Amino acid sequence: MTAVEKRGLNVCLVGCGGMGRLHGEYILRHSNLSGLSLCDADPLRAQKLAGELGAEWLPLAEALSSNTFDAYFVVTPAAAHVEQLVQIVPNGAYVLCEKPLGSDMASIDAAMPALTPFADRIQVGFNRRFDPRMAALKRRILANDIGEIEQLRIVSRDFSAPSVESLEMSAGLLFETAIHDFDLTRWLLDDEICELLCLGGALIDPRYASVGHIDTATTVMRGTRGQQVVIQNSWRTSYGYDQRVEAFGAGGRLSVPNPAEPLVFHEDAGGLHRGPISPDWFARYPEAYFIQDTAFLDAVSNGDAVRPNLVDGYMASFIAQRASESRDAGSLVSCKVHEGAFA
Numbered sequence: 001m002t003a004v005e006k007r008g009l010n011v012c013l014v015g016c017g018g019m020g021r022l023h024g025e026y027i028l029r030h031s032n033l034s035g036l037s038l039c040d041a042d043p044l045r046a047q048k049l050a051g052e053l054g055a056e057w058l059p060l061a062e063a064l065s066s067n068t069f070d071a072y073f074v075v076t077p078a079a080a081h082v083e084q085l086v087q088i089v090p091n092g093a094y095v096l097c098e099k100p101l102g103s104d105m106a107s108i109d110a111a112m113p114a115l116t117p118f119a120d121r122i123q124v125g126f127n128r129r130f131d132p133r134m135a136a137l138k139r140r141i142l143a144n145d146i147g148e149i150e151q152l153r154i155v156s157r158d159f160s161a162p163s164v165e166s167l168e169m170s171a172g173l174l175f176e177t178a179i180h181d182f183d184l185t186r187w188l189l190d191d192e193i194c195e196l197l198c199l200g201g202a203l204i205d206p207r208y209a210s211v212g213h214i215d216t217a218t219t220v221m222r223g224t225r226g227q228q229v230v231i232q233n234s235w236r237t238s239y240g241y242d243q244r245v246e247a248f249g250a251g252g253r254l255s256v257p258n259p260a261e262p263l264v265f266h267e268d269a270g271g272l273h274r275g276p277i278s279p280d281w282f283a284r285y286p287e288a289y290f291i292q293d294t295a296f297l298d299a300v301s302n303g304d305a306v307r308p309n310l311v312d313g314y315m316a317s318f319i320a321q322r323a324s325e326s327r328d329a330g331s332l333v334s335c336k337v338h339e340g341a342f343a
Contacts, residue, residue: 008034009300012063012093014084015075016040016049019098022282023073024053026293032301039063041076067091071300073293078103078171082111089118094300096293098125100179101313103171105321108314109341116342120305123296124313126183130295131288133256134184137245141188146249149189149227154181157234157242159279161215164207172213173200174320174327178233182319183312185231188247189223192315193335196221198323204236219323221335240277241284259284311342 009032013024016038027036036055040046043059050057058066064087072088074081074097082102088095101124102108115122128134141149156177162170170176186192200217202209215236221229234242246255258277266273278284299306318337326333 008032009070009297010035010037010068011071011073011297012037012039012058012066012069013055013073013075014039014060014063015073015098016042016045017075020073020075021049021053022286022289023075023096023293024049024055026290027073027297028053028055029290030294030297032297037063037069064088065091067093069093071095071297074098077169078176079107079169082107082115085122086111086114089115089122094121094123094296094306096123096125096296096306097313099183099313099316100124100171100175100320101310101317103175105317108317112314112341115310119310119342122310122313123299123306124183124308124310124316125292126180126187126308126312126316127285127288127292128180128184129187129308130291131285132291133259134245134288137247137254137256138188140254141247144251146247146251146254148225149247149249151246151248152185152188152227152229153244153246153248154184154229154231155242155244156181156231157237158281159237159239159241161204161236164205164211167208167211167213170213172324173215173217173233173235174198174323175317177235178217178219178231178323179316179320181231181233182323183308183316184245185221185229186312186315186319187308188245189225189227189229191223191225191227193221193229193319194224195332195334196319196323196326197332198326200323200327204234214327217323217327219326221319241280242277243284314341 038046038050038055038057039060046057071094198219200214204215208215217233219231260277261275322333322335
């Protein structure tokens with residue numbers, strides 16, 4: 001796209017919870033920022049965070065209908081995302097929307113006609129693409145270090161399982177946790193998924209099943225070039241936030257392990273000693289979030305297209321939906337997107 005004249009960006013942050021605070025702090029570090037305004041369904045929460053960050057605050061309805069902002073960060077519960085996007089994008093602003101794009105495919109499909117014309121101005125928050133380790137893995141794949149990927153394995157396990165009570169507003173393991181891995185798969189393979197089989201269950205706590213959720217899943221997928229993918233997800237480990245990727249091909253294996261200290265290992269009669277891995281997503285990916293937010297605001301400043309964009313967000317949610325259907329049916333399902341999805 002043609003570069004536009006740079007001027008200070010006027011940014012609105014929608015959602016003032018813990019994730020909103022993280023984005024707010026990173027937005028304030030951008031060199032081309034003119035002003036930051038905050039809004040939330042709870043005005044007191046917006047006012048409190050605005051005071052702590054030195055930002056302005058606005059009532060939610062006023063902020064969503066404004067045409068004065070260059071960019072929005074939507075950091076609200078998943079069920080609110082598409083409705084808020086539909087309100088925002090006609091005003092001409094860019095949007096970084098936290099994943100997932102929505103909490104179900106019915107609402108996403110219904111919103112696509114309104115959102116598709118703005119596909120390259122809507123970035124979805126798949127921050128792992130911006131993690132330096134994952135970015136290095138992608139570069140090595142593009143450099144053909146191992147040839148065509150034949151097998152891809154992703155492990156994504158949270159340290160502490162959520163309470164049953166907290167799941168009322170959750171889109172679930174596949175839509176909120178595995179969705180990162182579905183996007184990572186498409187990005188690393190540079191390909192679409194043609195079919196998948198998902199096994200899932202409540203193995204950690206049977207009470208999850210009573211509120212319609214699973215806590216453990218294994219998804220086997222096939223790319224259009226025949227590549228085989230295995231993704232393992234869990235809401236609980238006994239040892240930390242487990243995030244690993246392995247790509248295998250004729251030229252060898254590329255892997256991203258869990259980062260942990262010390263850099264120098266000590267091995268003695270008692271075994272190999274090392275420190276624990278990251279305890280949560282915040283400790284593992286703060287750099288990824290900062291790089292993501294900076295890249296988004298740079299794109300807004302320059303009038304560039306964003307990635308991962310609306311289509312990437314749609315496809316990850318579509319795969320999550322098909323994985324859920326496969327799990328329910330206990331069978332292999334196709335992942336071919338229906339015609340007109342992006343019309």
